[in-house]
Amino acid sequence: MLVQEMMHSPVVTIPPGASLQEACNLFSSRGFRHLPVVDGERLVGVLTDRDLRWATSALCPEPRKLDEPVHTAMSRPPITIDPLDPVEDAARIMREHKIGCLPVMDGPALVGILTGMDILDTLIKLTGISLPSSRLEVALDDRPGELAHLTAFLAARNVNIHSILTYPDADRLVRTVLRVGSSQVRTLAEELRQEGFRILWPRPKPWPH
């Protein structure tokens, strides 16, 4: 998924000369926590609610007054991202710098903003449940054709795959979590076991019957 599919646009900005009081009003009336600071057309920094609280705190060695300009309190230089960068890059950059937002720059133009919440929304979209479905969890060997073998098996039974997620496990196994559009996943798991697949969920019942 690309940044341009996840970002918020258009983006509300504030000029560097605006007062901290004005910034505070914007934060509280719009529910923002991040404001790109734009001088004319040029992005010069980002003011976060944390920047504002620190700058105006009694704990700050040089506390600013509420009528002082935004540029005295903003974070800079801004760390930005391209609209065509993928979600994994956005997540990595935000994690590395421990920051909560990335202004999205297309050349010189500010075209949107991506926040930590947008990344969480994306995680929900990638891992969540959009349609009635069952969880099927399989440990696949880490070699070509394993996933194809699994999906061909499901296709042959007309079982639709709503989502599929894989991540590396110990012992060179690839843990594969599927959401499949069938409630009869126990029968499916049993057939997959007979086919030689390592099924992690659903498990055989622990009682005899």
Next chain:
Amino acid sequence: MAALIHRAEYAQYDFGPEHPFTPARLEMLLDLLRELGVELAPLAAPPATREEILTVHDPAYVEVVEALSRGESRPEAEAFGLGTPDNPIFPGMDLAARWLAGGALHGARLLMSGAEQRVLQLGGGLHHAQRNRAAGFCLYNDLAVAIQAMVEHGWRVAYLDIDLHHGDGVQSLFYDHDRVLTISLHESGHYLFPGTGHIQELGGGYARGLSLNLPFEPFTGTEDYLEAFDTVVPQALAMFSPHVLVVQAGADAHFADPMGDLALTTQAFETLYHRILDLAHRHAQGRLLATLGGGYDAQVVSRVWTILALTLFDQPLPETLPPAWIERWRPLLGETPPTHLHDPVPAYPPMPGAELRSRHNRDTVSRLLDALSRYWL
């Protein structure tokens, strides 16, 4: 004493010989009740009309079901959840589903007119059907059609779902509706179809706090289940004070059911049914509309639902199963058929991890109650 609703046409709701939701489950049950000498004078209800189905379903969806039912082919079928392994297309499926919805609706009308206090619809319980989508063997949501009629009658309706699976269709159809309380007990959506039914699904708008979910860990047994039921359900009903209690009485939370991983016994179901009767008496003016639901093990479902029927009829439970019935159904019951109505005690050996499972289940109940405290005064 309860009124019984059933007719032979319910057997038309049949997805084919390979499908678990087979009408043989109903035949076996009726045959067992008859063999036990229970006097059955089932009321035959008319099918729900198209208009009645449209009180809860989208016209575009119903139109596709009707077309497929006539044998026409529709490329958009799959987008409506039809023509899948769960919901295969079969000729006459529209009418077959309307027979079931008609039965539930008839039950609702008997209650609304005051003719009956307790109604058992022997069939239906198609709780997964959504406004514009078939799901999990469910085409039309018979429960929702009945609930909608009672809401239009001016009633507050409490819906209790003890099926193994989350009652997602009924929940979503009344999610924002402040005259319908839905409570579903089920195996956690983290593990089981349809994947929903988490404690955070609390209802929307003015109905916030009127959608309750009790998801259980896999392999949860009777004790944890009943403890959670007793902690949440009575106070929810007392708070809501409904005019009627609607129960989806699926039998698939039984330990031997092939679909899932809950571990109730027939004894647990008997206790539950008594609890439900008591709750209907205390909090719903004695009015109860019960339907069947999921339940897929031939050795289990007839026994569980016979306990349901006899409990609702205020009749004593026999200890053993009639040999003639066992003989007749041996092809489905298998080589070692059950001989008693109830499960043996203990029904299965103790399972590892009980302590952790109980703690997790209790934490879930606490979190639910914490969240609800914001909405219930």
